[in-house]
Amino acid sequence: MVLGAIYTLWAVNRIFFGNLRTLSIAAGQDLTRKEVYIFTRLVVPRVALGVAPSRLLDMRLVDSVNILEHARRGRTV
Numbered sequence: 407m408v409l410g411a412i413y414t415l416w417a418v419n420r421i422f423f424g425n426l427r428t429l430s431i432a433a434g435q436d437l438t439r440k441e442v443y444i445f446t447r448l449v450v451p452r453v454a455l456g457v458a459p460s461r462l463l464d465m466r467l468v469d470s471v472n473i474l475e476h477a478r479r480g481r482t483v
Contacts, residue, residue, distance in 0.1 A: 436443065455462060
């Protein structure tokens with residue numbers, strides 16, 4: 407499935423933009439420090455959530471249980 411997606415993207419890029427190799431090499435630039443910083447700030451939390459989702463989900467469960475207890479007792483949150 408992944409290989410099919412890669413091939414499809416490659417083929418579409420080749421059809422619309424011509425030779426993929428020369429375009430990507432000619433236009434490609436390395437990331438600046440600012441871009442690396444932003445990319446890291448966006449990717450690291452997502453990877454952490456993918457590796458250990460229970461930490462975030464357990465915190466949300468405790469909050470949900472507290473809200474339900476307060477509602478059962480007739481108190482507002």
